[in-house]
Amino acid sequence: MAKECIFCRIAAGEVPSDIVYQDEDFLAFRDISPQAPIHILIIPKTHIASSAELTEEQHELVGRLIITAKNLAEKEGVAKEGYRLVINCGSEGGQVVPHLHLHLLGGRRLADKLG
Ligand code: 5GP
Ligand code: ZN
Secondary structure (H helix, E strand, O other), rough: OOOOOHHHHHHHOOOOOEEEEEEEEEEEOOOOOOOOOOEEEEEOOOOOHHHHHHHHHHHHHHHHHHHHHHHHHHEEEOOOOEEEEEOOOOOOOOOOOOOOEEEEEEEEOOOOEEE
């Protein structure tokens, strides 16, 4: 755990969040500033700063991260209409919190453009 990392602190239960799912490896909680009716962040409990830090050995973790998002989309009722999964990386990628997270956005028609 990175002491100064807000998402590590959420994963440790030190900072409250609206948790929607967790297992041994992942935590999913609602974004504090939702950009869509459904806006959930899915994080690995272990501290990984960004997708830039991923190693080949973590391919299974990354696969399960996306499967977790897919399962949550079904649970939250947006799987049929569709949703968006986003990982921002680095400053130009718009990453603000330096702990790898997958955004699950749904419940409205999202903009066509990627920005
Ligand atoms: P990024 O821009 O790094 O991809 O996304 C970070 C996201 O984390 C933002 O959507 C922001 O609203 C959310 N966020 C930042 N701090 C907190 C927090 O303390 N609690 C929760 N639930 N979300 C947070
Ligand atoms: Zn962290």
